[in-house]
Structure formats: structure tokens, C-alpha cells
Amino acid sequence: MLDSLFSALKAKGTDGLAGIWTDEKKLIQAAHRLREAGFVKFDAITPFPMHEIDEAIGIPRSYIPWVTFIFGFVGLAFGLWFTWWTSAYNWPLNVGGKPMWSLPAFIPVIFECVILFAALSSVGALFVSAGLPKVDPPVIDPDLTSHKFALFVPENDRGYDVAKIEEIFKEFGADEVKKAEF
Amino acid sequence: MAADVKNLPAPGPLKVSSTTKTVYSVMMFLGFLGFALALVKDTERAWHGYLTAFFYFVSLALGGLFFAAVQHMTKAGWSVNIRRLSESFTAFLPYALIGALALLIGAPHLYSWLDPEVVASDYLVAHKVPYLNQGFFWVRTALFFIGWLVFARIIVGRSLEQDKSGDEKLTTSLIPWSIAFVMFFAISYSFFSVDALKSLEPHWFSTIFGVYTFGGLFQSSVAFMILLIVYLQKKGLVTGFITADHLHDLGKFLFAFTVFWAYIAFSQYMLIWYANIPEETLFFVPRSEGPWVWVSISLILFKFVVPFFALLPRWAKRHPTHLSAVSILILIMQYVDLHWLVFPNFDSSRVVFGVYEILIFVGFLGLFLMSMTGFLSRHAIVPVKDPRQSESLAHHVVY
Numbered sequence: 001m002l003d004s005l006f007s008a009l010k011a012k013g014t015d016g017l018a019g020i021w022t023d024e025k026k027l028i029q030a031a032h033r034l035r036e037a038g039f040v041k042f043d044a045i046t047p048f049p050m051h052e053i054d055e056a057i058g059i060p061r062s063y064i065p066w067v068t069f070i071f072g073f074v075g076l077a078f079g080l081w082f083t084w085w086t087s088a089y090n091w092p093l094n095v096g097g098k099p100m101w102s103l104p105a106f107i108p109v110i111f112e113c114v115i116l117f118a119a120l121s122s123v124g125a126l127f128v129s130a131g132l133p134k135v136d137p138p139v140i141d142p143d144l145t146s147h148k149f150a151l152f153v154p155e156n157d158r159g160y161d162v163a164k165i166e167e168i169f170k171e172f173g174a175d176e177v178k179k180a181e182f
Numbered sequence: 183m184a185a186d187v188k189n190l191p192a193p194g195p196l197k198v199s200s201t202t203k204t205v206y207s208v209m210m211f212l213g214f215l216g217f218a219l220a221l222v223k224d225t226e227r228a229w230h231g232y233l234t235a236f237f238y239f240v241s242l243a244l245g246g247l248f249f250a251a252v253q254h255m256t257k258a259g260w261s262v263n264i265r266r267l268s269e270s271f272t273a274f275l276p277y278a279l280i281g282a283l284a285l286l287i288g289a290p291h292l293y294s295w296l297d298p299e300v301v302a303s304d305y306l307v308a309h310k311v312p313y314l315n316q317g318f319f320w321v322r323t324a325l326f327f328i329g330w331l332v333f334a335r336i337i338v339g340r341s342l343e344q345d346k347s348g349d350e351k352l353t354t355s356l357i358p359w360s361i362a363f364v365m366f367f368a369i370s371y372s373f374f375s376v377d378a379l380k381s382l383e384p385h386w387f388s389t390i391f392g393v394y395t396f397g398g399l400f401q402s403s404v405a406f407m408i409l410l411i412v413y414l415q416k417k418g419l420v421t422g423f424i425t426a427d428h429l430h431d432l433g434k435f436l437f438a439f440t441v442f443w444a445y446i447a448f449s450q451y452m453l454i455w456y457a458n459i460p461e462e463t464l465f466f467v468p469r470s471e472g473p474w475v476w477v478s479i480s481l482i483l484f485k486f487v488v489p490f491f492a493l494l495p496r497w498a499k500r501h502p503t504h505l506s507a508v509s510i511l512i513l514i515m516q517y518v519d520l521h522w523l524v525f526p527n528f529d530s531s532r533v534v535f536g537v538y539e540i541l542i543f544v545g546f547l548g549l550f551l552m553s554m555t556g557f558l559s560r561h562a563i564v565p566v567k568d569p570r571q572s573e574s575l576a577h578h579v580v581y
Contacts, residue, residue, distance in 0.1 A: 051578050061496075069494070096458070104455045107448065 006135050013138035013181035016154040017162055019169030020141055020176040024050060027149045030172035031056035034151065037168060041157040043182070045140060045150040057151075067125040068118045075117025079110030138181040148175075152182045190422035193263075194563040196414070198555045206552040213545010220538040229288040230528060231542040234520045236285060237378055238402075239546045240278045241395070241516075245403025246271025247334050248367055251360035254337070254353075259573025260431060263423045263564050267410050269341060271403065272334040273557035274550050279327045285378070286320060293319075295384045306461070307384045314381055322377060326370040333363040341565055348567035371396060379520070382527040386465045390450045397443035401485075402516040404435045405509035410554075412502045414563065423564045426500045427579045433499025436509065440493065444486035468530030469522065477522050477533060485515035496581070517543065 021027045024046065034042055035058050044053050053059075087093050088100035098105070127133070140150050153165050162179075169177045220228030249268040253261045294300045295307050295314040302308070312318075336359050344352045372392025380391045388394075411429060414420045454462040469478050492498060492508045499505060525534050565571070 051580055054580060065496075096456075104452045107452065 009133055009135040011131075011134040011137040014154040014156060015179070015181050016152055016157070016160075017165050017169075018140045018150050018152045018178055018180040018182065019165075019174035020144075020178070021149045021151075021172075021174055022147060023173070024149045026172045026174075027151060028052050028056045030168060030174070031151060033168050033172065034153065034165075037164070038159050039153055039157050039165075042151060042153040045144045045152060045182075047145050047147065047149070062129065064122055064125045064129060068122045071121035072114050072118040074121075075114040076110060078117065079106070079113030082113070083109055140178075140180045140182055141176075152180065154182070193421075193423045193566070194419050194558075196417075196419060196555065196558040196563055198559050202555070203552070206548045206555075209544050209548025210552070211545075212541050213543070213548060216538050216541025216545065220542070224538075226291050226528065227534060227538060228542075229291040230524055230534070231539040232288060233285065233292060233378060234517070234524045234539070235543045235546040236278075236281050238517055238520055238543070239274060239550050240281070240374075241399040242403055242406055242550065243271045243274040243278060244330060244367065244371060245399045246407075247275075247330070247337065248364070248400070249403060249407070250341070251333075251337055251363045251367075254356040254360040255364065257357070257570070259570040260428070260577040262568045262571045262574035263420070263577075264407065264411065264428050264432070264574075265341070265568075266561065266563055266565050267407055267414075267558075268403070269338045270410075270554045270557040271406070271550075272338050273553040275327075275331050275334050277549055277553060279331060282323050282327045286323060289316075289319070293381055293384070295381060304385075310384060314384060319377060322373060326374050329366055329370060333359070333366065337363060341568075342561055344567050345562050345565060346567075350569045353569055368392075371399070379523050382524060383465060385461055387461050388450055388454070388465065390446060390453075394443075394446050394450055397439060397446045398516050398519055401436065401439040401443050402513055404432055404439060405512040405516075408432050408436065408505055408509045409513075412506050415502065419563060423575070425577070426502075427577045428574075429502065429505060430496075430499045430579045431577075433493060433505055436505075436512070437490070437493040437499070440486060440489045440512070444482075444490075447481075447486075468526045472531060473533045474522070474526050474530060477518065481515065481519055481522060484511060485519060 019027075019030065021030075027044065027046075028050075031042075031044060031053070035056070040058070042057060044050075044057050046053065083106035084101050087106070092100050094100070095102075095105070140152060141148055144150050151169070153160065166177050217228055217232060220231065246268040250265050250272075252258075253265055253268075290296050293314075295310065296316055296319075300307055301311060307314070337356060340352045340356055340359075343349070372395075375392050375395040379395065380386060380388065408429065411420070411424055411432070415424065451466065454466060468474060489508050489512055492504070492511075497504075498508070521535065521539070528534075568574075
């Protein structure tokens with residue numbers, strides 16, 4: 001049963017062309033050139049976060065903040081309803097002669113509900129947007145987690161042309177160009 | 183992304199035209215006139231307005247020093263290019279010392295615990311006499327203001343010294359001084375808030391009061407820094423040195439301390455509401471009925487809710503005009519907040535606000551701007567020889 005679960009979660013890679021560098025500055029130049037050439041779906045794989053890369057490969061703003069924002073409001077509504085339902089409706093509780101549904105006392109609870117919903121939904125949205133969990137994902141080069149940097153253009157990208165991409169990779173001094181799955 | 187300093191136009195200098203100086207002088211004169219008139223017409227009200235405006239600008243000046251100290255003690259690199267602007271706020275501190283002397287003169291009009299009759303007839307006030315008495319009050323005020331001046335001399339002075347010598351040892355030597363200042367500031371500003379504002383209602387108990395005023399201090403100081411930066415950017419004096427990325431991070435600070443202020447304000451309110459003890463609720467009762475309830479609601483809305491949503495998106499923190507508008511709103515609400523702390527103690531049946539309060543505030547604003555721009559015109563507006571400046575030049579905010 002575990003096997004069938006694993007095979008269901010097994011990452012499905014796309015075939016494409018990868019260029020590998022040891023100098024990340026060249027990779028950024030190549031990424032700019034790829035964008036100019038009209039490619040949009042390509043990705044960079046680097047061993048550490050690089051500030052310039054977002055701009056170089058043209059990553060659009062993530063939609064995750066909107067998920068956080070909307071679920072924050074859902075949490076707010078839930079907190080308002082839940083404190084009313086538990087303390088004033090389903091089991092009315094008189095505390096110190098204060099009104100059953102006393103907002104000041106419940107704001108901490110409502111606040112925590114906002115945080116809980118916003119935080120969990122953000123993590124959930126992160127998993128969805130990053131395609132996690134990925135079991136046994138294809139590896140372009142094992143050194144990409146230590147000292148090498150790669151650009152990968154999937155074959156379903158607009159105007160995919162092996163020769164053209166290889167030329168760009170070589171132009172910016174790629175150490176290696178290879179067909180890969182990612 | 184690292185910018186090359188050689189290719190950048192030199193920052194500054196800020197030239198204050200004689201017209202601007204005249205405007206500041208006129209503001210100061212108007213303030214003085216308003217205060218003098220109020221003293222003649224309604225002495226009590228004059229001192230209420232004086233205390234509100236005085237506390238407002240002392241907080242701004244201290245906020246500038248606190249910001250600079252925090253950057254030193256955390257060895258922050260990103261903020262090097264904006265640090266001088268926060269340091270410029272401290273140019274007001276010598277005037278604040280004179281203002282504090284004036285406050286000691288006006289104290290009998292403000293603090294009922296200075297009245298021997300009140301002390302004799304009021305058990306709770308008599309109980310607090312070991313702290314709330316004239317001698318100790320004078321000692322504390324002198325200690326705090328002189329202490330702040332000395333720390334400002336050291337922390338800002340060494341930063342200015344580095345402009346000339348470029349000595350890197352000055353940067354390391356500022357770390358212990360900044361830590362010492364922050365500890366002194368935490369205690370002194372809390373007690374100063376208690377003395378100046380909280381003791382207006384000597385029966386009241388609130389242990390979080392110093393944190394509450396600190397929240398407003400940091401929020402308004404950052405707002406003022408943002409306005410100053412946007413002004414300098416418009417003038418083209420800091421091109422390449424202070425960018426949208428610095429503004430973005432200050433916008434984050436503004437957002438964070440908007441939430442912080444609301445968090446502390448609510449913490450104070452909720453605990454008092456929950457315990458429902460007369461010595462504590464007596465602060466909130468006059469502020470939750472009559473005309474003052476509207477001021478209380480405006481604080482929640484315009485010092486928290488509106489800035490919260492207005493600062494939430496990423497673009498909002500990078501857009502100079504938008505950020506300036508929010509900063510102005512926060513600076514106005516900081517005044518409303520202090521006004522709300524001072525005035526209902528004397529008359530909770532009506533909201534006293536008029537030409538006297540405005541004139542006194544304008545007078546202090548003129549003095550503050552005069553001292554701040556004077557400082558910036560005498561010194562480099564960017565600490566150009568700071569060893570960490572390259573970090574600030576390359577500062578880049580992704581999210």
C-alpha cells in the first residue's frame with residue numbers, strides 16, 4: 001500500500017535542456033538572455049538563495065499572500081462565530097457578571113484564530129504552489145546542492161528549440177549542457 | 183547589485199534657505215504667541231497644550247536616538263545610509279532640556295499631587311507621595327534629560343567624528359554605549375511617561391503605560407523619518423544612497439509598530455476591563471462615554487485599522503506618496519493619542535481643542551524642524567565613512 005502511495009506521489013518530471021555553471025554570475029546573464037529570447041517557463045536551480053534570480057528569470061509575485069489575507073478573514077469570522085457559539089449560545093457562561101458575549105475577552109481568541117487560519121493556509125498554499133510533496137524527484141546533477149548552478153528550459157516552453165538554447169548556454173560559458181528531466 | 187560609490191553623485195548637502203528659516207521662525211513665534219495668550223486667558227489649558235506638544239517632540243527626538251542606537255548594537259548594515267537622519271532628530275534634545283525646565287514651572291497647574299491639600303485629604307495620593315513629590319520629580323526630570331543629552335553627545339558625536347577620521351574603532355566602541363543607552367532609555371522613558379502623563383491622574387494604576395508610550399514613540403519616529411527621506415529624495419540629495427529598498431524596510435517598521443502599538447493598547451484595555459477595579463477603570467470610564475468615546479474610536483480606526491490595511495501590500499511600502507500619506511496620518515494620530523491621554527483628566531465632559539493647541543504645536547514643530555535641518559546642513563546627511571556602508575549601498579529587499 002505504501003508503494004502505491006509512493007508511486008502516486010512520484011514526481012513527474014518534464015524533459016528539457018539544462019545548462020550547468022560553476023559561476024553564478026554567468027548564469028544570471030544567461031537567464032536574462034533567455035528571457036529576451038522569449039522563454040517563460042524556465043527555472044533556475046541553485047544551492048543557495050540568490051536575490052538577483054527572481055528578476056533574472058522573471059518570477060511573478062506569488063499568490064500566497066492573498067491566500068494568507070483571505071484566510072485571515074475566514075479565521076476572523078470563525079473566531080467571532082465560535083466564541084459566540086461556545087460562550088453565549090450553546091453553553092451560556094456567566095463570568096464575573098459580564099455580558100455572555102464580551103468582545104474584549106474574546107479578542108485574544110479571535111486574534112489567535114486569525115493567525116492559525118492565516119498561517120496554516122499559507123503553508124498549505126506553499127505546498128500546492130511548490131508541488132509538494134515530491135517523492136524521488138528527478139535530479140539534473142547531484143552537485144546542484146553544493147557548488148553548481150543550473151538553468152533548465154522545459155520542452156513545453158514557448159518556442160523550445162534545443163539548438164537555440166544550447167547556443168545561449170554556450171554563449172554565456174556554461175560548463176555543461178545536457179538533456180535532462182526536471 | 184552592488185553600487186559603486188564612485189559613480190554616485192555625492193549626497194547632500196542640505197541647504198536651508200533663508201526663506202525656510204524665516205518660516206520656521208514665524209512658526210516658533212506663533213507658537214510662543216499662542217502659548218503666551220493662552221497663559222493669560224486660560225492658564226491651565228495653556229499648560230495642557232504645552233505638555234502634549236512637548237511630550238510629542240521629546241518622543242520624536244528620543245525615537246531618533248533610539249533608532250540609531252539599535253542600529254549600532256545590532257551591527258546593522260542596511261540602515262547606515264539613513265542613520266544620520268534619525269540622528270538629526272536629537273538636535274532637538276538641548277531645547278527639550280529648556281522645555282523640561284519650563285514644564286517644572288508649569289507643573290503645579292498640571293499635577294494635583296503637587297498640591298498639599300490634595301495630598302492631605304486623599305489617601306491614595308498620600309500613599310504615592312514617596313514617588314510623587316516635588317523634590318524627587320525635579321531630580322528625575324533633571325536626571326533623564328541630562329542623561330539623554332549625554333548619550334546623544336556620545337552616540338551621535340562619535341558617528342560625526344567618523345565622518346572626518348573614518349576610524350573603524352568608533353563603530354565598535356559604539357556598541358557598548360548603545361546597549362547602555364537602550365537600557366537607560368527603557369527605564370527613563372517609562373518613568374518620564376509616568377511622571378509627565380500618567381500622574382495627571384494620580385489615582386490610576388497601569389504597569390504597561392511606559393510600553394504604550396514607547397509604541398507611539400517608535401511609530402511616530404519612523405513615520406517622521408519616512409517623510410524626511412521622501413523629501414530628500416525629491417530634492418535629489420540622496421540619489422543612490424537611500425533607495426526604495428530603504429523606504430521599504432522603514433515601511434515594514436512602520437507597519438510592525440502600528441501593530442505593536444495596537445497590541446499594547448489593547449493589552450492595557452483588556453486587563454483593566456477584565457479586572458474591573460475602580461482605581462484602574464477610572465482611566466477608561468471618561469474616555470468611553472461622552473464626546474471622548476469618539477476620540478477613542480478614532481484612535482482605533484486611524485492609528486491602527488487604516489494604517490494596517492494601507493501598509494499591508496508590498497507596493498504600499500515602496501510608493502513614496504502613499505507611504506508619506508500614511509506617515510502623515512500616523513503623525514496626526516500620535517498627537518490625538520497624546521491629547522487623549524492629557525485632556526480628559528481635567529475635563530471629560532467636552533473635547534478641548536482649538537487654536538491654542540494648534541499654535542503651541544506649530545511652535546514646537548518650528549523649533550524641531552529648525553534644529554533638525556540645522557543639524558543636517560552642518561553635517562553630511564549620509565555617514566560616508568562608515569565601515570558598513572557598502573552593505574547599505576547594496577541593500578536590496580526581495581519581499
